[in-house]
Amino acid sequence: MTSKLITPESPLLVPPLLAVEIGLTEAMILQQIHYFCQISKHIKRDGRRWFWKTLKDWGETLPFLKPSAIRRAIANLRDNFKLIDVCRHSEKTWYQANWFTVNVENVQALWNRICQNQQIDVSNLDISICSHTADHNKDFPLKDFTSQQHSAVEFEKSEEVKPEILECKQEVICQTPELELSQVTHFVDEPEQDDSTSKTDHHDGHSSAAVSSFHNEDSGDDYTDLQEKSVQPSQQEVQEILQQLREIPCTPKFRLNGEIQRTVKRYWANVPGAIAYLKEAVRTWKGIKSPEAVFVAACRERRKPEAQQAKSDAIAWFDWARQQRIVIAMSGEVVYTADGEAVALAEMMRRYPVIEDGRTVARKSWG
Template structure:
């Protein structure tokens, strides 16, 4: 066995001094958040790099932690230690994902305090990445330390679906990523990360035989995306598959109706409301007209747009463009 790693899995990194100060789980999650911020392409209006990841994804990345432990650690990092910020940059779209970034100033202050207590020289601290150089303790080839390379690729695929540049004004919610602190001292197993709406969906098998793609004239990926959105609304997609198949044209309007009901606080049975809305054709108050809905469905399949909010659509690069202007530039074929 020539590798430094006992198994071919990608390891998680844990900064030991930070873990002693704020807790093992918090330090491990903060390390991941830092790593994903470094590879993220999304620079929001505050000038910082952000990325998004669902709680389900965190459970797959950290299978040894319960969801409650992940939520608690993120809440501590955000509220108690104030080392991260969590926002919903996509609040006006139907993705409704939580975005994360590191509070660099507070991490810097915490590390300075740790160094003072441990009598460590802080002159080499790189504020831009909030981590110490690791050249002095790296004694194995890069191929043995491909710690989170594949996760970065999966994250980029996932982030391509969330390119909206919106103001960060929604209340924080919990989720967490994966960092690369060059203080290599402790390894924890990490399974390969799976994009919740990308390459393969763990619930994809539940669609087999339940949805006739030829009859629907939609791809299985579209069905998977709808099922993922239903899960975000606390709706079990399994009993809804028959309705989705039969009333596909009403699905997005029904989702909008459920979202509005949840936001208004009167929806106690989102599954029943979704099914009834699909059957009756009920749409949200702000739901677009049928021609616009048809055009957006076509443009979304062609990767011309990635999201729509009111009279504005967003390109895959996150640029807002007037809806009517885009409909003239890219007319939907009849």
């Protein structure tokens, strides 16, 4: 065995001192984010490079980690250590892709502190950043390429575009063999703070649709809520939403105020679902004392109309069931097992509730 690697597969890079400081999973993911930033062609107005991934993509990159572990690590890197910045790719897609970049200043400060604790001479170390090309692997033989270098080839193929500067209000178009997205992505460095007080949601005597909490099962998870406040809409977009709210035929009439505008900006990704939820409430509830309170609560709690949420739940269940090889295909309200048997979607969702980390997460319903 002449190779330095025990198996032909490509290994991952793990910064050992960084792993001691912030945790193995966090250090591994931070290294991945750093590397993919280097090869990304998407440049923000502040000069930093960004790349985007879905949670499924992260699972393929790090197949030995559970999705919940990846979500926690990304949340720690962003919220606790402040080593990365994350922006929602699009508020209208169910697969929840996010943009990632490294907070170089904080990484540098952390590394300086590690060096001081370890009594390492910082002046002899070369810390590269996302905007520079890495050259620390140039002496490695071809057979010892890391998985990051191998992944870079596929990443470059899916980014067949020239380097571009992404303005805060510029339309971003990313294309891969599986996805074709054309959404407006807005980047800001600081989320807007909302210190307003919440109103009470009064809806006495409404239908059962209002009782349900239309949360995504991962709505409490940090990853699915990453940087939602940082998706900053333009003033024109906010005014268009406010006009839609004015035109909703409800009694009493929807009244606009400062809290409504702050809510729209802060929970921009949840606004379309909240408007649809309010419209459904107007149609189905016996009475609404405060449509403003219903809208604000829907934004904050990600409420959606029953049909829309049920469809989202069904898609999420199907993705999970396909990974578990319970089903192989879905058409309308029918799914197909590995044996080719056609079974009603609702029946299969009752038979096989979603399981994560050895426990039942939810028993979803459809129809």
